[in-house]
Amino acid sequence: NAGVTQTPKFQVLKTGQSMTLQCAQDMNHEYMSWYRQDPGMGLRLIHYSVGAGITDQGEVPNGYNVSRSTTEDFPLRLLSAAPSQTSVYFCASSTLGAGNTIYFGEGSWLTVV
Amino acid sequence: SQQGEEDPQALSIQEGENATMNCSYKTSINNLQWYRQNSGRGLVHLILIRSNEREKHSGRLRVTLDTSKKSSSLLITASRAADTASYFCATDVGGGSQGNLIFGKGTKLSVKP
Numbered sequence: 001n002a003g004v005t006q007t008p009k010f011q012v013l014k015t016g017q018s019m020t021l022q023c024a025q026d027m028n029h030e031y032m033s034w035y036r037q038d039p040g041m042g043l044r045l046i047h048y049s050v051g052a053g054i055t056d057q058g059e060v061p062n063g064y065n066v067s068r069s070t071t072e073d074f075p076l077r078l079l080s081a082a083p084s085q086t087s088v089y090f091c092a093s094s095t096l097g098a099g100n101t102i103y104f105g106e107g108s109w110l111t112v113v
Numbered sequence: 114s115q116q117g118e119e120d121p122q123a124l125s126i127q128e129g130e131n132a133t134m135n136c137s138y139k140t141s142i143n144n145l146q147w148y149r150q151n152s153g154r155g156l157v158h159l160i161l162i163r164s165n166e167r168e169k170h171s172g173r174l175r176v177t178l179d180t181s182k183k184s185s186s187l188l189i190t191a192s193r194a195a196d197t198a199s200y201f202c203a204t205d206v207g208g209g210s211q212g213n214l215i216f217g218k219g220t221k222l223s224v225k226p
Contacts (some may be wrong), residue, residue: 004155033213042216043156058213092154094128099144099163099205102214104155 002026006091006105013112015079016067021076021108023091029103030096032074033058036087037107043090049074050096081112119202119220127225132189136202136219137182143205145178146214147187150199159187159200192224 007022025032033048035058045058049068063085065077074093078085091105120135136145142162148156162169162178162185169176175188189196199221203214 035216040218042218043201043214044216045213048213059215092156099161101145101158101161104157106155107153 004091004103004105005091006029006082006089006108008108009106010109011047011111013078013110015081015083017081019078019081021089021110022080022092023074023076023105024072025074025103026092027059027103028071028073029093030071031100031102032068032091032093034074034076035090035092036085037090038087046076046089055112070109078110083112086110086112119200119217121220122202122218123221123223124226125223127190128192128194130192132192132196132222132224134187134222136185136187136199136217138185138202138204138215139183140204140206141158142180145185146203147174147176147177147185148201148203148216150201150219152198156201189222192222192226194226196222197224198222 004025016051023100028049035043037043044060046064048065049055052071053067055066068074089108092102094102118137119125144161146161150156160171160176162176173190178185199219201216201219203216
């Protein structure tokens, strides 16, 4: 049981480049989300999805796109990378409903130069 | 916006001592959750306490919730070197079944052997 799998683990981008962070879960969870974590900060919600074909914005959505074509996958796209997007990105999933345990991936370290 | 604020920001103790971390939040919540993050890793769910609960135990963990003061505490008894990690509180403010969480900035716990 792999849980939540994120790729790549590390990435260096140049300003203006685009890329996609991949996230896959094998627990048949309806809910998936992306957070970013900056030094000395907690996690901030970027985008989330409550099922295939449904996505919504979180607290800090600007500069990011998501799609949810399948239950398993929830990729995060950086459209035109900026140094302010240097961060650690975490994907998470859970069953729907408040109070359910949320499972996190191991993180993707992104540096934009 | 940061909902939860952990206190202290950093805590250093000897193995065998108890560690207490506090979390304050601003708005009404459905539940409050505590997570652990080892350096360079994802977050791991520790314990959830619902808004109508006052205390909860799980192994060496004890969580209290005071909704009148909008605060929670996490007590780790008989700490071990393996407890060294950052600890985050996260609040579920409801507004739907998505379970979106708002994280605090975390307490960095160091347990010296």
